[in-house]
Structure formats: C-alpha cells, structure tokens
Amino acid sequence: MPSRTLVAFAGACLLAACNFDQAGLDPPPRTLNFPIAVALSEPPGGGEPRHLFVANSNFDIHYNTGSLQSLDLERVHAIIASDCGGGSVDCVVPLSSDVVVSEVGVGSHVSAIDVSPRGDRIYLSVRSNRNLTFVDVDDGELRCDASIRDPGGSQDEDIPRCGDAFRRGQEGEVASERGLVLSDDPVGVTSGRLEDIGASAGAGDFVLMALRGGGVALFLDRDAGPGRQPELVHIATGFPEQLVNIQLQPGAGVAWLASQGSSALG
Template identity: 35%
Template sequence: MRAGTAVRASGGGVGRRRRGVRAAAAALLPAVCGLLAGCLDSQGIDPPTDRFFFPTGMARTAGGRYLLVANSNFDLRYNAGTVVAVDLARVGAAIAECSGCCRQARDEASFLRTEATVILGSQVTDLAVAPGGERAYAAVRGNASLTWIDLDEAADGAGLLTCFDAFSGSRRCDGRHEVIRTGDLWVPAEPYTLLVLEDWVLTGHVDSGDVALFDVAGGRAPALVRVLDQFPEGVNGLARHPSGDWLYVVSRDSSRLYPFTVSMASRHAGEGPAVSSAPAVAVTSNRDGADCRSLAFSPDGTRAFVANRDPPSLVVFDSTPRADGSPAFTLLATIELGNGPSKVAVQPLSGGGYLVLVVCFNAEQLFVIDPGLLAVVHVLPTGVGPHAIVPDAEARRAYLANFGESTIWVLDFDPRSAHFGQSVLSIGTPEIPSSHD
C-alpha cells in the first residue's frame, strides 16, 4: 500500500473513549505491532517540528553531538512522523545548571535543532546511524519501507539532516530516500527492527519473520538484494556479535536465537549475497523461554544477554566463539525481571567494565544488572511505556524514550556522581495518548 491513503485501525486495541495514561500505554506497543499495521499517512495536519510524539527509535550520532529521535505518530494525529535532533550540548548545559540533577521536566523545544527536523512516514519502529556517521536509517511500517536520511553532523542548521532535494521547499523525505522495492523484490510488510552494518542494512519483519537485506556498500543508495524467509514469525530483534562475523535473529514467537552470516565475496562476484546459518541457540532455562525480545553482547563478545518476556527474565550466556569462530553459547544465569522486558543494552563505564540495562515496558521499570555478580543491583522507575534506550559512554549517560508519555529521560551512569543510576533530566511534557476511531 502506498503513502497518501489513510487506513484506520479496527478492533478493540484502541478504544473510542479516552483512557488514562497508564491504561492506554499498556496497549500502545501491542497496537503498534498489530492493529495499526498498514496505517498510512493521511492528508491531514502536518506534524510539529519541535515536539516528541510517541518516540520509538533513538540513535546517537557518531560524533556524539546529537541524539536523533524518531516520532512514530502512533495515534495518527498528524499526517506523518518525524526525526528530530536533540542537541546534547544543551542537555549537558541544562544538567550542569541544575547542579547535576534537574527536578522539573523541561520543554523539548529548547533542546531540539528544529530547523533540522525531517518528516517521514508514520509508524517508524526503529532508527539507527551508519557506522561512519554519514546516514541515519529508519524502518517505517506505514508504507513498509527503509527510509534513509543524509547526516552531516558538522553542518549548522537545516543541513544536519536532509532526505529531499535542496530546492524542494519541504522538509519531507522524498521517494528517492525510500526503498519500497528494488526491481521485482519488495520490502516485506511490518518492518520492526534495524541492524546497520558497514556494507549492509537489515530489517526484521514482525508478522512474516522475514529479514530484508539491503546493499549499501561504498555509500550507494540502499538496494534490496535478498529477503531471507527461514526464520519464524515474530522477528523483533537483530544483533551482531562483536567479532563481526555472526548475526543473530530474535523472535517473539520462538525460544531460540538464529545465527547466520552474509558473504561479502559473493556479492562482489556478481552472484548476489550468500547466507550461511548455524544451529539455533535454545533459550529454555526457565519454562519454555518463549517470547524473546532483544539481544545484546558484552563489548568483548564473551557474554550474551537475552531479554525474555515469558517468563520475564534476562538469560545470560557465555558467548565466547569456538576456535573456528563459530557461535558457542553456554548458559550462565537466568535473572528475574519485571513484566514486559522489551530492550536490553550494554552501558560502558568509565575506567572499564559495563552494566546491563533492561527496559521493562509493562512494569515501567529499568533494571540494572551487574554482569560480574549476575544480579540486579538497581531498579529505576520510569515514565509511561518505556521502550528505546541508548547508552552514551562518552557522556557517561543513557537516554530512555518513554513511548507512552512522549518524553525522553537522561540517566546518569557516571560512577563518580551522587546521582548514579538516576534520571537527571526529563525532556518533554508527559502527554495522554489521544483516542481515534
């Protein structure tokens, strides 16, 4: 289906009456994953350039100057979503003015480079920056596309983010910056997760279980070159082992991790990318271990952390590769979490070491795990519907997107700080989701 056609959600996931913040937020991401699938941009109200509205994806720019935030337009209040740039220097200055911890929420407009905001399709589900920092990529469910944005971190003003002709007079991404199909190969429906590598971009598709593979080698425009269909339905996570060879698929409909590799040589030989798989890794240390949501590796690749929703737990493996480089997973621990684990991330610490952060959407909590102790060392209450989290090792902080209330929290992870493990700045005014027919 194409942009420009409005499709309304049906069923009981989004009611006709206004609900309270917490009741509405409990259904937000499931609705995004199902009832609103296929919703497209309407011809109604243009989105604001200076606001968060249901943020789903975030990515720190390579030079560390900006945090890019994808606003999903979940409730279809506007005719599109946006990607905005949070100026992290302004964030740091605000925290310093508050002596390290700001007690009052701040309006987001004062932190955004609003002149750089770009408009793209509704229902953005994930956002990532290329390793070289020259592009940002967004998975867009509204028109089942991979959308890319040219990124110039050194540029001032509007040149920071562009996805349109310089003379278009609009900040809306044009068709040249969207991949819906390449030749006869179409992007599958329901893109949900992204993995951006040096030469490839991969999108995982939650309904079909497909993984789409895009060639971006040499800075070329993304070209869809293969759709992998050997994975189970419910793909909602992709990760790469730090060794660089093995990629992994995570599925909410499976109790396994699925390793595979993509051959670079075959692409250059003109034969198309070759994909090799290894045996799946069972995540069955507690009950069936079903409904895996996210996977992250330690910086050295010796530990793997799997966020599992049923039962809610973090499953920890020794992921040191075998002598031949092939995957090896040995169970180390299963750590109990709050309801609804959705994302796991590794937070590097100054002076070495790291912590593991797990976002629990339903419980509205962030669990902090010490990987040496294999134990929870802190539980932080969050805003409504926490979802995306981005560590910032240089600033000794992490950024948490509260999808259900449209805010971004800044978390302090400086071991020297009196506010370690706390939210030190809330950006944006919490907002009740609007209902629609």
C-alpha cells in the first residue's frame, strides 16, 4: 500500500507539473497571513508606544516566508477615529503603505515575539528553522541586513528577507564548546536586563526561549550597538513537556512557563 500511494502521488505530480525545487510564492507586502503574535514598541525615553509589531507565522506555508511588520499606531488610531465610528468592533484597518512603515521576512512558523528592555531589538522564536531571530528597530524601522530574494524577478514588490547573521541557534563559541543544540521547537520568548540578575549596569540583556519538549534556552545579548549578536550559552531541561509560553517577571529573575500537558506552572 505505501508503494502504491507513492506511485499515485508521483503520477499526480507529473500530471500537475509539480516542482519540488521551486522557490515558492513570495508573500505580497502589507499582507496578514496567520498573524500569531503582537508587541508594542518601547520608546527609549518612555512615553506612549508609537508602533505595533505584528508577526505573521505563514502557518499554512502558502508563501515562502513569514514576516514581521511595523505599524504606525498614530495612523492606525486616526483611521479608527475617522472611518470606524471611533472604535466599532467591525472595524478593519487597511494595511496601506502609510500604516505599515517597515516589513521584513523572518522565516515561517514564528511562535512568539518580544521587545528588548532597551526597546532597540525584537526577538522572535521561529519553529521552521528552530532558531532565535532578532531584528533591530529604530523608530519603527526594522533592520536585519535584509535583502530582496530575487531582485530581477517578475514580482513588482517583494519583502526583504533578514540575513543569516540575524538567526541564532547552534552558532557561537560557547554553544559549540558545550555541544548545545536546539533540537526542539521554540514556542515562546522573553527578555530582561542582565543587571536585574546581578550583572553590572549596562551589561546587556538576556533572552529566554521556551522549547516545546520541556527545555529553556538562554541567550546572552551583552554588547551594545546594532552589530551585537545574542549567544546561546545554556539549555535547561526537566520542565514539563508541551510548553506553550514563557513570561519573565521583571526585576525578579524569575520566568514563568505554561504547559498544555500539565496542570502546574513551572
């Protein structure tokens, strides 16, 4: 039976001209496709957030990448006030070019998003490549060494894709020395200041990424400036399986885990 199924599938592909080497469909700019998580910007000097970050997971793999969008909140609120009766539940804000101020491709199956304590970086847990993707942000502008996948292609517009240097997992001296491998799906991400857990002021940030099978990966994001890279330094195990989320308690050095397979918090 398996061989018949394989032959029938292969025959169907021949008739339909399937091409397993094709690069897939590029996602149209300013399009929501299975949005999975949102986060608000953190202004360096405090005050009200100016941008809303939306992570599109591309869950159905309809396109060849997921995306991260930066929306201008002032423009969004203006549209709601003028076109939606001040906040109707049926209000739909069109994602025009003046609403989506920046957008980059970040890989499919994003599971969570978090903004760094300094507000200058966005962290995303990405299941398709089992990595921590990070994107620098400056007043809503997303930066990750992004480039157009096919500059000479037929599509009029394309979303620039983040460079490989902005995806972190097994890379890095410490991870290699300790044999650290992200062998499980990342499902949540949260970040905090190193000084909140005993480091000197200005030491940088740390990132915790929950892994579905019951692990938590620790990344250190220590150096200042846009060129810095988080480094995987430890993976703690033994937590309940089927983890779905992680949330840091600010200033306490404690992170809370939720598991859909357990009736307890970790």
